[in-house]
Every structure is written in C-alpha cells, then in structure tokens.
Amino acid sequence: MKINIAVGGLLALASLPGMAVPPETDAEHPDNERCAWVLDTLVSTSSLPLLVTSGIDPSSVRADIDRREGQRLIAQVSFPVTPDPETPGAGQLGWVQYDPDSGVLDDITTDPKKPEALDFDRRYVQLYAGCLEQKPMYSVIGKGRLTFYQNPELTNPVPGVFILPDEPVRWLVAKESAARVRYQSRDGRIYLGWVPSSRLKVIDFNRQK
Incomplete structure (x- = not known):
C-alpha cells in the first residue's frame, strides 16, 4: 500500500x-x-x-x-x-x-x-506511559523550582536536583505532607525523592492539547 x-x-x-x-x-x-x-x-x-x-x-x-x-x-x-x-x-x-x-x-x-x-524530550516518556497504563500522573504547581529531598521530613535536599513548574512526575507513596515521586528529566535520567505534596496536581489526560 x-x-x-x-x-x-x-x-x-x-x-x-x-x-x-x-x-x-x-x-x-x-x-x-x-x-x-x-x-x-x-x-x-x-x-x-x-x-x-x-x-x-x-x-x-x-x-x-x-x-x-x-x-x-x-x-x-x-x-x-x-x-x-x-x-x-x-x-x-x-x-x-x-x-x-x-x-x-x-x-x-x-x-x-x-x-x-x-x-x-524524555520527560514525556513517563507521562505517555502513565496515560497508556491509566496511572495517575502529577504536575508541579506553584512558583519556583521544586527541591528534591532524601527524606519525607523534607530536611535533606538532594544536591543539584529540582523540578520546574508544570513538569510531570509519578506519585509513588505519601507520608504526612510529603510525597515520594519518580521524576524523569529531559535527558532521560530518573530520580526518586520526596517533595511537598501541596506542590503536586493530578494531570487530566482527557484535556485537549
């Protein structure tokens, strides 16, 4: 054909x-x-x-x-x-x-x-997979970059790792006011860490582009 x-x-x-x-x-x-x-x-x-x-x-x-x-x-x-x-x-x-x-x-x-x-841009690998698997994905909201932390108490930052507003993450588990997330960067590297759950909003996959 x-x-x-x-x-x-x-x-x-x-x-x-x-x-x-x-x-x-x-x-x-x-x-x-x-x-x-x-x-x-x-x-x-x-x-x-x-x-x-x-x-x-x-x-x-x-x-x-x-x-x-x-x-x-x-x-x-x-x-x-x-x-x-x-x-x-x-x-x-x-x-x-x-x-x-x-x-x-x-x-x-x-x-x-x-x-x-x-x-x-490999940030969209995880986002598209989440949509296909019908798993909730979240985007960063609020102003300023979001720091990654090593612990749920949010007292030990991960050096040099942060997420920008609107970037997607997968929420893995919650503990009090913190969420452990999986973040895939633009170059494909994957990071696991804790962030304030108040800075995350679920992504509506049914929205239009």
Missing part, C-alpha cells in the same frame, strides 16, 4: 509494511484520543528533520497514530494547513514509530525497514 508523504516540499511515495492489522490494534484504539496530546507533545520536541527545519509552532504538531505493530505505534506527523488540491502533501512532516516500553522514537519516513533514532 502506498502512503503519500511530503519530503523537502515534494510529494513522495513511501511504502509502509504491515498495513493489515487486527481492529483492536488499529487507529481506532481507545487510548489514541485520550493520550493524543501527550504523543503530539513528545513528537513535537523531536529531531525529526522536516520538523526541525520547518520552523512551525511546536504546539501545532500532530502525531496521528495509523496503526500498532505489537507495542510500537506508527504515526504520521503533520501540522494543520488549508487543503489545496495542487499540494496534497502540504503539512506532512513524515512518519515515526514509538515504543512506549523502551522509550525509543524512530524516523521511518524514508525507509520503515531502516529506522533512524530521534532525540526528543
């Missing part, structure tokens, strides 16, 4: 294998809509070539899931444009595959059989 993809301003054809999939693994999967804004954001931070060179607003990027191959998600990346029959590929930035288990994002625009690894 042929899929139209715009590459470098020209309309190209790329053959994507394995288009026939069971209904429960196709683009109508119930997680797609609920978690769409997280995947959109994850992909919008990536090093996908046309995304980097286009200069478009990252908030307008969409990663529409076409199908699943096991755990991997195959998505077309685009941004909204006014339909024009003269340029049917306008707005298309390419194709990616993402594995929520490994947190690996690949560019498969040129050749699906030779995926090219993409860099991206």
Whole structure:
C-alpha cells in the first residue's frame, strides 16, 4: 500500500509494511484520543528533520497514530494547513514509530525497514506511559523550582536536583505532607525523592492539547 508523504516540499511515495492489522490494534484504539496530546507533545520536541527545519509552532504538531505493530505505534506527523488540491502533501512532516516500553522514537519516513533514532524530550516518556497504563500522573504547581529531598521530613535536599513548574512526575507513596515521586528529566535520567505534596496536581489526560 502506498502512503503519500511530503519530503523537502515534494510529494513522495513511501511504502509502509504491515498495513493489515487486527481492529483492536488499529487507529481506532481507545487510548489514541485520550493520550493524543501527550504523543503530539513528545513528537513535537523531536529531531525529526522536516520538523526541525520547518520552523512551525511546536504546539501545532500532530502525531496521528495509523496503526500498532505489537507495542510500537506508527504515526504520521503533520501540522494543520488549508487543503489545496495542487499540494496534497502540504503539512506532512513524515512518519515515526514509538515504543512506549523502551522509550525509543524512530524516523521511518524514508525507509520503515531502516529506522533512524530521534532525540526528543524524555520527560514525556513517563507521562505517555502513565496515560497508556491509566496511572495517575502529577504536575508541579506553584512558583519556583521544586527541591528534591532524601527524606519525607523534607530536611535533606538532594544536591543539584529540582523540578520546574508544570513538569510531570509519578506519585509513588505519601507520608504526612510529603510525597515520594519518580521524576524523569529531559535527558532521560530518573530520580526518586520526596517533595511537598501541596506542590503536586493530578494531570487530566482527557484535556485537549
């Protein structure tokens, strides 16, 4: 099956294998809509070539899931444009595959059989996994960076580790006014520590981007 993809301003054809999939693994999967804004954001931070060179607003990027191959998600990346029959590929930035288990994002625009690894903001690995697993995720609220502590009494800071407002964390356990959380940084490093629970707010995955 042929899929139209715009590459470098020209309309190209790329053959994507394995288009026939069971209904429960196709683009109508119930997680797609609920978690769409997280995947959109994850992909919008990536090093996908046309995304980097286009200069478009990252908030307008969409990663529409076409199908699943096991755990991997195959998505077309685009941004909204006014339909024009003269340029049917306008707005298309390419194709990616993402594995929520490994947190690996690949560019498969040129050749699906030779995926090219993409860099991206890895804070969204944990956030997207939490959405798919339907586990509560929290974001930091309030002003100023949030210090990580080694103990629930919040008396021993973890040197050099803090979280910024709006960054996501997973709440592991609570003790009095403190919460032990798991934080994944932009570069993928994972930190465990205690923070004031009053600085955390549950993320509504059903919200729009």
